[in-house]
Amino acid sequence: MSIRVWRYNYGLGTIYAELDKNKTSIMDLIYKAFAIAEDFGFIRRVEVTTESIGEDAFVENYNIQGTGAFKPIDQLHITTKAAGAIYVKIDKHKTTQLDLINKIFLAAQSFGYVSYIKMVTVSAGDDAFRKSFNVQEARTLASHNQMKVTKSHPTEDLISFIEQNSDITEMHIDLGTTCYNENYEWEVFGEAITLSFYTEADEEDWGLYIKVNTDIFVPFRWVRDERTEEMAQKNAPKLKQLIQEMIGLLPVTQWEWEEYKDFVIAYLEGNILASDNKKSFL
Numbered sequence: 001m002s003i004r005v006w007r008y009n010y011g012l013g014t015i016y017a018e019l020d021k022n023k024t025s026i027m028d029l030i031y032k033a034f035a036i037a038e039d040f041g042f043i044r045r046v047e048v049t050t051e052s053i054g055e056d057a058f059v060e061n062y063n064i065q066g067t068g069a070f071k072p073i074d075q076l077h078i079t080t081k082a083a084g085a086i087y088v089k090i091d092k093h094k095t096t097q098l099d100l101i102n103k104i105f106l107a108a109q110s111f112g113y114v115s116y117i118k119m120v121t122v123s124a125g126d127d128a129f130r131k132s133f134n135v136q137e138a139r140t141l142a143s144h145n146q147m148k149v150t151k152s153h154p155t156e157d158l159i160s161f162i163e164q165n166s167d168i169t170e171m172h173i174d175l176g177t178t179c180y181n182e183n184y185e186w187e188v189f190g191e192a193i194t195l196s197f198y199t200e201a202d203e204e205d206w207g208l209y210i211k212v213n214t215d216i217f218v219p220f221r222w223v224r225d226e227r228t229e230e231m232a233q234k235n236a237p238k239l240k241q242l243i244q245e246m247i248g249l250l251p252v253t254q255w256e257w258e259e260y261k262d263f264v265i266a267y268l269e270g271n272i273l274a275s276d277n278k279k280s281f282l
Contacts, residue, residue: 027182027228083215086243087258088208090197094251095206097171097199098162101154103249104173104195111242112177113149115190117158120170128168129161134176136188171197175242179216180234182227189214193242205253210246212239218264 019029030046037043048058090100101117108114119129133151162168175193178186191213198207217239218232247255 025182083212083217083264085212085258086210086255088210088247088250088252089254090206090208091251091253092199092203092206097168097197098154098159100171100197100199100250101158101162101173104175105153107242107245107249108175109152110245111175111238112192113175114151114173115176116174118170118172119161119165119168120172121165122167122169123165128165129158131155131158136176136190167201169198169200171195171199173197177238179214179238180231181216182231184227187216189216192216195246208246208250209258210243212264215264 034043043062045061046058047055049055050057105114113134115134116132117129118126120126121128133155134149136148173195174191175195176188176190177192178188179192181187194209194211194213196209196211200206216231217235
């Protein structure tokens with residue numbers, strides 16, 4: 001019996017397309033490439049060439065797979081590159097898991113909305129609780145006020161789950177919002193921020209990662225012009241307010257930026273945070 005050999009380096013063909021540059025932008029093309037990739041699989045590598053720097057202006061690998069062969073399509077390892085993350089230590093003796101959830105919904109009201117919650121327990125594992133909230137009907141809005149928020153407080157089933165399960169070890173919460181993009185439009189970002197609480201019973205403190213999943217809060221690194229500067233000036237205060245409220249509402253004992261990109265911190269510190277140690281902007 002013959003064996004089929006899958007050849008990675010032999011293409012079946014190439015399609016060339018001409019685009020109307022007056023109806024798009026470089027950032028718009030990138031967004032649409034990532035959107036198309038969601039149905040096909042994932043973005044593997046991005047290379048950008050500029051006249052000033054050349055072919056190595058920007059090179060980055062994405063979604064590196066941890067295994068060579070697998071059966072379920074769900075095993076595809078899809079990730080996104082965050083603009084930065086803040087690690088927070090929380091005094092677990094001064095709060096509860098339900099209190100944390102209530103305060104997240106409170107902080108989300110000024111930022112946007114809670115879009116998704118996932119909880120992990122010792123007994124049920126990763127699928128203990130999963131629920132989407134406030135699903136938006138459109139990706140691009142005429143104004144910020146068109147954002148649809150129907151659930152601004154914890155639902156009864158969420159409260160009941162927390163009260164009935166004492167072995168919750170992780171709580172992952174996505175916060176959505178509308179941001180002003182480089183095309184002067186209000187755009188919905190359903191996973192703009194991910195809050196990951198780690199609430200193991202045997203740990204001295206609880207931990208929280210505030211992951212900023214998009215760089216729309218600062219001028220784009222490679223295209224910093226009047227459009228992206230205006231974009232950042234409208235969006236950055238929203239990020240600052242959210243972080244301030246999170247630090248203020250929770251019993252925080254320590255926090256610091258982690259996994260950040262230099263241009264993100266440089267812009268936030270220089271424009272809105274005024275911090276020389278990445279920790280003090282309250």
